[in-house]
Amino acid sequence: MRRKNFIKTCGYACLGATVFAPLMQGCVSSKTITAPIEGENLRIPISNFEKDGKILSYLVVSNPQLRYPIYVFRFSENDYAALYMQCSHQGNEVTAYGDKLVCSAHGSEFDNRGKVTNGPASNSLRSFPLQIDHQNILISLRKV
Numbered sequence: 001m002r003r004k005n006f007i008k009t010c011g012y013a014c015l016g017a018t019v020f021a022p023l024m025q026g027c028v029s030s031k032t033i034t035a036p037i038e039g040e041n042l043r044i045p046i047s048n049f050e051k052d053g054k055i056l057s058y059l060v061v062s063n064p065q066l067r068y069p070i071y072v073f074r075f076s077e078n079d080y081a082a083l084y085m086q087c088s089h090q091g092n093e094v095t096a097y098g099d100k101l102v103c104s105a106h107g108s109e110f111d112n113r114g115k116v117t118n119g120p121a122s123n124s125l126r127s128f129p130l131q132i133d134h135q136n137i138l139i140s141l142r143k144v
């Protein structure tokens with residue numbers, strides 16, 4: 001292979017890895033589920049964080065009774081955050097991209113604890129108290 005063709009081939013390979021690797025990682029590190037509401041709690045079996053032998057970093061959880069889904073981020077085995085996916089600026093639904101949430105309406109961004117990292121939003125996303133019982137995360141919906 002001539003040097004010019006080798007460099008060209010390597011360039012395309014690097015470009016492909018740069019563009020597609022994050023997309024592939026996004027496919028593996030999250031999933032969307034529907035979870036039941038029991039009493040005042042949304043019940044999420046912790047087993048949902050397992051996929052193909054790997055531990056997912058977050059779930060997007062919906063239920064027909066909720067207007068917006070809830071983003072559940074796993075920091076560790078005993079540390080999770082549950083955030084309502086409604087932008088605190090003007091109420092658009094935010095989209096999860098790994099450990100951040102982005103609002104397509106005006107560009108606000110939030111971290112995985114719901115704090116604003118980029119305006120125009122000035123308030124955090126709504127977060128829910130949760131508790132863990134052996135096999136489930138119980139998210140309290142008392143204030144929704």
Ligand code: FES
Nearest residue numbers: 087089090103106
């Ligand atoms: S509604 Fe989300 S940034 Fe404006």
